[in-house]
Amino acid sequence: MKDFKGRVAIITGAAYGFGNEFVKQAAKRGMKIVAVDIMGDKLQEVGPMAMELGAEDVTLITADVGIYEETERVVKTTLEKYGQIDLLMNNAGIAIPGDGINLPLRDWDWIVQTNLMSHVYFMRQVIPVMKAQGTHCNIMNTCSVAGVINFVGMVPYYTVKHAAVALAESTNYELQAMGADIAMGVFCPGYVQTNLDHSEEYRPARFRDDSDPYYQSEEFFKGQAAAKYVIETGAPNDIYGDLVFKAIEEDEFYVLPHVMYDGILKIQTGEKVQRKTPNIHELQAMIAAAKAAK
Ligand SMILES: NC(=O)c1ccc[n+]([C@@H]2O[C@H](COP(=O)([O-])OP(=O)(O)OC[C@H]3O[C@@H](n4cnc5c(N)ncnc54)[C@H](O)[C@@H]3O)[C@@H](O)[C@H]2O)c1
Structure with a gap:
């Protein structure tokens, strides 16, 4: 997409981290922005910030992207208000550290729904809209370098990020085979200083069970400390918004900044x-x- 002005972007995970940076870049380019996040209070700050930076309009939607009906509400509101969708940024996500073996199954469900099924939910609804528009559109899914390599320490995270990369790669082939004018992309960074080590604060009530001894175990606290360390010692998050938008401008598929x-x-x-x-x-x-x- 070369021309962003007046076009419509849905950006999930907009309250903190990368999503917040993507809102700033979309705003600077004069887009109409639908900013989505589960953290409704923090999301309220996004509206005035985006308008100040030059957004044509901003709509804030508090939603849990891991629930299909909530993603339906986002897409419906976007179409009612703006009549089109030109850029979809599936970015909302969480990190769950650990080897995965002792992890409560509810945590697998939480990470699968948030980091993977949210991409499926939005793409399933937005691709037909983009195809019907007939204009050149982009979908950029935030995955991770953990979606292309594996290592010790975060089995659920690696698993789900690999699936998210595979979803984008195979969907990209499908879009090309059917001749759709939609450019897919995956943003796959290494560790960057965002709020990701605070993922527990985003945990929806349906995945909470404070009586489970796992959340008082040494393994749980060790995992939380490891996540805090890698995020706090990661790269500063000041270049990635612009870098990802330049990749969207060039229709790049693999945005892998950490060589x-x-x-x-x-x-x-x-x-x-x-x-x-x-x-x-x-x-x-x-x-x-x-x-x-x-
Ligand atoms: N920071 C890193 O080192 C890093 C590296 C690779 C990939 N990523 C990925 O980047 C994406 C963004 O994370 P970040 O690093 O900016 O972290 P972050 O915690 O700063 O931002 C994540 C955002 O997603 C929102 N969110 C979480 N669950 C949600 C839900 N169910 N519904 C709606 N919104 C929800 C949070 O409220 C938050 O605003 C994630 O997919 C993450 O896996 C991050």
Whole structure:
């Protein structure tokens, strides 16, 4: 999409982090913005900020993107108000650390619904709208470098992010095969300083069970501390909004800004081609050797 002015963007996860930066970029480009988030109070700050930066109009919708009916409300409101959808940014997400084995099943449901099914829900409704419009449109899904490589420490997160990348890759093929004028993309960053380590604050009531001993376990608190460490020591979040919008401008599919993960990506792709069993000890040794050689 070359011309953003006056066009309509749905941006999920707009209250904090990347989503907030995407709203700023859409506003600077004069778009009509539908900003969506589960954190309704924080979302209220987004409206005046976007108008000040140049948005043509802003609509704020408090919604849980993991519930289909709530995504329906977002799409319906957008169409009633603006009559079109030109850019969909599926960005809302959470992080659940841990090896996944002891994780309560409700947490698997939480991360699958929030980080994956939300993409399905919105794309299922928005793609037919975009196709009927006949104008060039974009869909940019925030995935993660965890969607293209694997490592220890976050099994549910890697699993769901890989599925989100596969959803975008296979949908991209479908869109191309049917001749739809919709450019898909995946934003796959490494660790960046956002609010992601506060994901517990976004937990919807249907996934809460304070009586479950897991949430008082050492494993749970260790996971929370690890998430806090990697996010707080991540890259500053001041360039990614512009970087992603430039990628949308160029219809780029893979937005993979952190080249330091390319080594692991190559190793793990090579293992598949060679039918080689992945080995964490070998991988850790190779990473340590690469670091030492720098
Ligand atoms: N920060 C990183 O290091 C990093 C790296 C790779 C990928 N990501 C991905 O980036 C995306 C955005 O995360 P972020 O890092 O900006 O974190 P963040 O916590 O700052 O922002 C996430 C936003 O999503 C919203 N949200 C969470 N659950 C929701 C729900 N059910 N319905 C609606 N809104 C909901 C939150 O309220 C918040 O505003 C996520 O998909 C995350 O997995 C982040």
